[in-house]
Amino acid sequence: MNRLRIAFLASNNGTSFRAVYEAIQSDKLDATAVLLVTNKNHSPAFAFAEEHGVPSFHIPTKGVEADADKRLQETLVGYGADLVVLSGYLRKLGPLTLETFKGRILNVHPGLLPKYGGLGMYGRKVHQAVLDNKERSTAATIHLVDAQYDHGLTIATEVVPIDAADDISSLEIRVMEAECVLFVETIRRIIGGQLPLPF
Template identity: 60%
Template sequence: MKTLRIAALASNNGSSLRAIAEAIVAGELDATISLLVSNRLSAPVLDYARACGIPALCIPTKGIESEADEKLHAALMDAGTELVILSGYLRRLGPKTLSAFEGRILNVHPALLPKYGGAGMYGRKVHEAVLDAGEPVTGATIHLVDADYDHGRVIAAKEVRINTSDDVAAIERRVMQAECALFVETLQRVVTGELSLPLYG
């Protein structure tokens, strides 16, 4: 079985990307990260990728979004990408990229979709909403990416129980651990053929 070629998109730290990279180095995942793209030049994930020898570039998404879509599509194609993963990528993907990689773009969301998803629901905002609602359980979700935020078919989910003593920081920490583990597990299922690409909804 050939090594899965992954490209990653991240806007900040790229925590789940880092977990995936560590799993590859540890021999737990037969894959290679052929490209890292961020929309923010100051994103720490760019320095991390370069330190790990992962080709990395910044494609800003402000301004002419169609131009960013063209550049991202070209970069992904040039890298021989088979699967695109979003690790805290806070921009909507354009139609050219979505069409070329339909069924081959996965995002991780820090809640149990369809609850607490959609535009504006990311990072601590999600955990604050979950805590304010008094939910007993939250979690992480891996889903296919389409033109709407957090909308595509759910591929995998992992529950995280909320303790009465939890604050937002505690929930965020445990959900992030769940996100990282779930993404690695999901990619392992792709590599073994349990999940066949493309993953149509």
């Protein structure tokens, strides 16, 4: 197949966006990072994209969801995205974008789904809940995106054991590392045809 054209959506740091971008740059993935879209124009992900020559767009969403959905859909189509990767994008996608890219939008979640997903369950809140429940393991989970938070089909999971000495910070670091490795591996499998698009 032709080089996979990947678009990224991020609200803050975009850690997995950076990991995938770096894998592309080091020829570990036969893909192209076609653009980065953020809903926060001062996000570190936006700055990283601009610094590395990835076309970057700020599309605000609060209070203008329908307009943002249309702008996002048109931008993704205009840049010829084959796959849309959410890297800490903390907004729901609208119906135009979801329909146009059905089966081609992936998100990474820092916990097991569905147990530790849903509205308000993101970032350190997930790790706190996992520790509060005295779990022996957690996970990085990649799933398809649909109209509900953390609801779509699970594509890949990497279990992360929890150590007795773990706190939120240490667990966050290890899960984030697992997320990055898992996303790069999942995209490699998509490129290799083991996980054909659309899902």
